Amino acid sequence: MTRRIITLALVILTIVVLTCAGCTEIEAKGAEGSAGQGGSGATATPTPQWVQQATPIKTSSVPTGNPTAATPTAVPKPAYTEIYHDTHYLLYDTVSLQFDLTTPPMVIKYIIRPDMITYKQQVYSSYGDKDKITVTKSHANQNAELLVEVYDLDTMEIIESEEYLTFPVNDDGEMEESITLYYPGNYHVELSGGFVEVEIVISVPESNLNTT
Numbered sequence: 001m002t003r004r005i006i007t008l009a010l011v012i013l014t015i016v017v018l019t020c021a022g023c024t025e026i027e028a029k030g031a032e033g034s035a036g037q038g039g040s041g042a043t044a045t046p047t048p049q050w051v052q053q054a055t056p057i058k059t060s061s062v063p064t065g066n067p068t069a070a071t072p073t074a075v076p077k078p079a080y081t082e083i084y085h086d087t088h089y090l091l092y093d094t095v096s097l098q099f100d101l102t103t104p105p106m107v108i109k110y111i112i113r114p115d116m117i118t119y120k121q122q123v124y125s126s127y128g129d130k131d132k133i134t135v136t137k138s139h140a141n142q143n144a145e146l147l148v149e150v151y152d153l154d155t156m157e158i159i160e161s162e163e164y165l166t167f168p169v170n171d172d173g174e175m176e177e178s179i180t181l182y183y184p185g186n187y188h189v190e191l192s193g194g195f196v197e198v199e200i201v202i203s204v205p206e207s208n209l210n211t212t
Helices: 002-036
Strands: 080-101 106-114 116-124 132-140 145-152 157-164 175-181 185-205
Touching: 080 106, 106 145, 145 175, 157 175
Parallel strands: none
Antiparallel strands: 080 185, 106 175, 106 185, 116 132, 145 157, 145 185
């Protein structure tokens, strides 16, 4: 009798254990199913708006024409006033001029006319019978020379220097040169030389002249 009771108790215990195991498996599957469906009742947490909406850089907009270049504004040139105009013949002497330039530039133009040596020469003509003809030729005196120097009186430095030992003159026997000073300063100009005539023209903007 006791053996039967023990056997019956074991059978009942086994049934209870198996029943509990089945319930646990069903609950686990139910949990997995809920996770797979994404929890339809859950509310998403909004993220901060660190990135702002923007317009694409490359858009299919209407093509535009070539950009039009802006027309540069013309800078008016200063009105120049001739402050010196004279002609000097140099025979190993010097012409000195001075001007305090407050508004540059200052233009120093000088027309050089060296002493010319004229001579006649017989040459064969390149036309007709190729006879000898006499032609007149001329060249600058080999002793002619000119030196133009510009000093800054505040520093006593030479800021411009031009020396002429040869003179490629035009048909009128002269050549034109110039020096332009682009900075304010108290300037001293010297022209020295020999066997040469120099016509000097100096011009500056009108604002340099005291009209009061």
